Amino acid sequence: MRPSTLDPLFADATQLPGIGPKLAKTLADFIGDKIIDLLWHLPSNLIDRQYRPSLAEVEDGRIATFDVTIIKHEAPRRRNLPYRITCQNDSGFLSLVFFHAKGDWLARALPVGATRMISGRVERFRDNLQIVHPDHMLAAAEFKKLPTIEPVYPLTAGISAKVLMKAVQAALPRIPALDEWQQADWLAKNNWPTWQEALVAAHRPEAREALEPHHPARQRLAYDELLAHQLVLALVRRQRRQMLGRQLAGREFAPAEKLQTAFLDNLPFQLTGSQIEAAADISADMQAPSRMLRLLQGDVGSGKTVVAVLAMLQAVANGAQAAIMAPTEILAQQHGETIGPWLDALGIRWGLITGRNKGKQRQAHLDALANGETQIAIGTHALFQDDIDFKDLGLAVVDEQHRFGVQQRMSLSSKGNGIDVLVMTATPIPRTLTLTAYGDMDVSRMPDKPPGRKPIDTRIFSTDRYPEVVSGLKNVLAEGARIYWVCPLVSENELVDLAAAEDRFKDLQKHYGDAVGLVHGQMKAADKDAVMARFQAGDIRILVATTVIEVGVNVPEATVMIIEHAERFGLAQLHQLRGRVGRGLDKSSCLLIYRGPLGETAKARLQIMRVTEDGFVIAEEDLRLRGAGEVLGTRQSGLPTFRIADLEAHANLLPTVHDDVKLMLHNDPNLQSPRGQALRNLLYLFRRDEAIRYLTSG
Ligand code: ADP
Numbered sequence: 001m002r003p004s005t006l007d008p009l010f011a012d013a014t015q016l017p018g019i020g021p022k023l024a025k026t027l028a029d030f031i032g033d034k035i036i037d038l039l040w041h042l043p044s045n046l047i048d049r050q051y052r053p054s055l056a057e058v059e060d061g062r063i064a065t066f067d068v069t070i071i072k073h074e075a076p077r078r079r080n081l082p083y084r085i086t087c088q089n090d091s092g093f094l095s096l097v098f099f100h101a102k103g104d105w106l107a108r109a110l111p112v113g114a115t116r117m118i119s120g121r122v123e124r125f126r127d128n129l130q131i132v133h134p135d136h137m138l139a140a141a142e143f144k145k146l147p148t149i150e151p152v153y154p155l156t157a158g159i160s161a162k163v164l165m166k167a168v169q170a171a172l173p174r175i176p177a178l179d180e181w182q183q184a185d186w187l188a189k190n191n192w193p194t195w196q197e198a199l200v201a202a203h204r205p206e207a208r209e210a211l212e213p214h215h216p217a218r219q220r221l222a223y224d225e226l227l228a229h230q231l232v233l234a235l236v237r238r239q240r241r242q243m244l245g246r247q248l249a250g251r252e253f254a255p256a257e258k259l260q261t262a263f264l265d266n267l268p269f270q271l272t273g274s275q276i277e278a279a280a281d282i283s284a285d286m287q288a289p290s291r292m293l294r295l296l297q298g299d300v301g302s303g304k305t306v307v308a309v310l311a312m313l314q315a316v317a318n319g320a321q322a323a324i325m326a327p328t329e330i331l332a333q334q335h336g337e338t339i340g341p342w343l344d345a346l347g348i349r350w351g352l353i354t355g356r357n358k359g360k361q362r363q364a365h366l367d368a369l370a371n372g373e374t375q376i377a378i379g380t381h382a383l384f385q386d387d388i389d390f391k392d393l394g395l396a397v398v399d400e401q402h403r404f405g406v407q408q409r410m411s412l413s414s415k416g417n418g419i420d421v422l423v424m425t426a427t428p429i430p431r432t433l434t435l436t437a438y439g440d441m442d443v444s445r446m447p448d449k450p451p452g453r454k455p456i457d458t459r460i461f462s463t464d465r466y467p468e469v470v471s472g473l474k475n476v477l478a479e480g481a482r483i484y485w486v487c488p489l490v491s492e493n494e495l496v497d498l499a500a501a502e503d504r505f506k507d508l509q510k511h512y513g514d515a516v517g518l519v520h521g522q523m524k525a526a527d528k529d530a531v532m533a534r535f536q537a538g539d540i541r542i543l544v545a546t547t548v549i550e551v552g553v554n555v556p557e558a559t560v561m562i563i564e565h566a567e568r569f570g571l572a573q574l575h576q577l578r579g580r581v582g583r584g585l586d587k588s589s590c591l592l593i594y595r596g597p598l599g600e601t602a603k604a605r606l607q608i609m610r611v612t613e614d615g616f617v618i619a620e621e622d623l624r625l626r627g628a629g630e631v632l633g634t635r636q637s638g639l640p641t642f643r644i645a646d647l648e649a650h651a652n653l654l655p656t657v658h659d660d661v662k663l664m665l666h667n668d669p670n671l672q673s674p675r676g677q678a679l680r681n682l683l684y685l686f687r688r689d690e691a692i693r694y695l696t697s698g
């Protein structure tokens with residue numbers, strides 16, 4: 001039950017002046033219909049009414065305030081003309097202009113001979129100074145009421161600035177003082193105000209700085225919001241674990257050292273430090289009685305596959321099945337080619353299950369999964385389909401997660417009880433954002449790369465130099481190189497993009513004939529495979545591709561990556577594409593071709609690609625240049641939208657929020673201490689009280 005101290009904040013917005021039922025409805029769709037919703041709606045701008053020049057010196061176009069005497073009314077002679085009122089003071093004349101005005105109302109409000117304080121935007125019209133529809137017209141007794149600084153709120157159709165401003169300002173005195181939910185020493189250290197003071201300060205900005213995300217009031221409120229958000233994530237995660245923990249009583253995957261050692265002994269290389277650490281994290285998760293939900297973040301080529309295999313071996317050694325899923329047929333195929341022989345050497349039965357298995361062959365695969373004959377399944381999302389049953393699926397590895405939806409992750413969970421899940425992504429998300437994007441998962445990062453990689457020489461070209469690039473390929477081909485040529489998704493329309501790739505293909509064919517191949521997302525699976533196989537074999541030397549090759553494909557002999565319209569890609573994507581080369585022994589290069597003119601940001605972004613190959617650095621820089629929403633691709637990441645917090649500006653707060661939540665739930669798991677109770681209030685205020693039911697009462 002919501003504590004009654006919060007009641008004034010959860011009253012209907014219609015209790016505020018100027019908000020009737022109709023406006024309340026518009027507000028409800030826009031920001032919410034309770035008083036608290038209006039309070040979380042912070043101003044985005046302000047109007048400064050401190051500019052009080054003389055009429056002789058006022059600057060055109062500025063908001064200004066004058067004391068004047070009314071000297072003349074001129075009613076319009078025709079309906080479409082405005083009503084004019086002339087005013088005067090000792091520095092000059094000023095016209096007040098009203099369209100569609102009621103003359104009798106104006107005669108009463110601004111009688112000739114009266115003095116008024118007038119505030120609004122000044123325009124010069126012919127030789128006259130005028131203000132059209134002044135914002136304020138105050139009689140002497142009301143002068144003090146003129147706000148020197150007025151907050152301006154983000155608006156939507158059907159809501160007027162003035163009405164919203166008045167309503168919010170009227171709500172401020174209703175804010176109760178609440179028990180503090182932040183830690184006293186943290187507040188003191190940052191010099192942050194109380195919640196009540198912070199809200200009032202945010203709504204009564206005294207200067208432009210008060211609108212900045214770094215203003216103490218805004219920072220405090222952002223921290224509050226992030227705290228509420230992370231607290232809910234932690235509670236949900238804990239709840240999920242407890243539920244699964246109960247379902248899974250007794251199911252723990254013991255370490256599988258023998259099998260894992262046998263596997264590692266067969267590899268021609270030593271694991272990197274990152275791989276060892278990640279594998280240890282995963283093994284510990286799998287040994288624990290609760291379900292694993294872990295994200296493995298590692299740059300392209302960091303060696304995630306080996307880590308996944310170690311995890312799968314642990315499940316298999318315990319008699320369970322494991323599955324690894326790739327986002328495309330090509331990648332599933334490739335996993336089969338890499339992982340299959342490793343498993344064969346260990347005597348482990350595996351199957352490659354994709355949408356391509358048909359008829360009897362498919363049935364045989366399904367039977368083998370259902371009766372436990374197949375110990376490890378390698379496949380695409382075809383593994384999620386309803387007709388697929390596992391005898392005892394214990395671990396699911398989802399590769400290149402950004403191509404999978406949450407929905408698909410869910411349907412995977414339905415394939416067994418409390419399946420351990422390992423999600424692998426090569427999208428390097430900045431550390432500060434990982435928690436927000438993947439708050440429900442534990443995270444292992446693999447910063448090290450296997451030794452011996454050659455740096456990739458990256459260059460940036462304008463499309464003007466296309467002919468030069470094409471003719472330059474002759475030399476590269478003579479040296480035996482294999483080349484990717486990527487045509488981007490330019491429109492949202494695949495067919496249009498395909499046409500662009502086909503044009504490029506035809507043009508390159510004119511120069512290099514049969515050495516050129518084309519692969520794209522619309523092709524039949526078997527045709528795609530055939531093209532890829534020919535590229536792998538070296539029959540095709542220049543592979544024109546839409547972004548289907550983006551994820552994971554491994555052709556170590558490929559040493560040149562050409563990306564057209566590079567400016568249209570996200571940096572993470574460029575980085576992934578570039579990661580397709582530099583995998584073999586030979587020196588590799590990458591050409592980013594852009595269509596100019598480029599803005600400063602776009603230029604800076606491409607430059608980053610030139611100077612570094614570290615995916616995490618690229619991600620941090622991309623974040624700095626473009627902002628969080630775009631880096632994560634809001635739709636893909638399921639990133640929550642915040643009312644106050646700005647993930648870019650407030651990213652520095654996230655680690656503290658995370659620690660704060662962790663410690664809090666450790667010390668007071670059910671939020672019963674005074675601070676715990678205060679935090680419950682915070683959850684109500686941010687409308688995240690659904691998680692409160694996960695707390696045991698009393
Ligand atoms: P990704 O993380 O992009 O999935 P992969 O698992 O495909 O990377 O690994 C890329 C390449 O590096 C593969 O050829 C793999 O065999 C090799 N590799 C993995 N780990 C190591 C290591 N510790 N030392 C050397 N090579 C490695």
Ligand code: MG
Binds near residue numbers: 304305399552
């Ligand atoms: Mg991979």
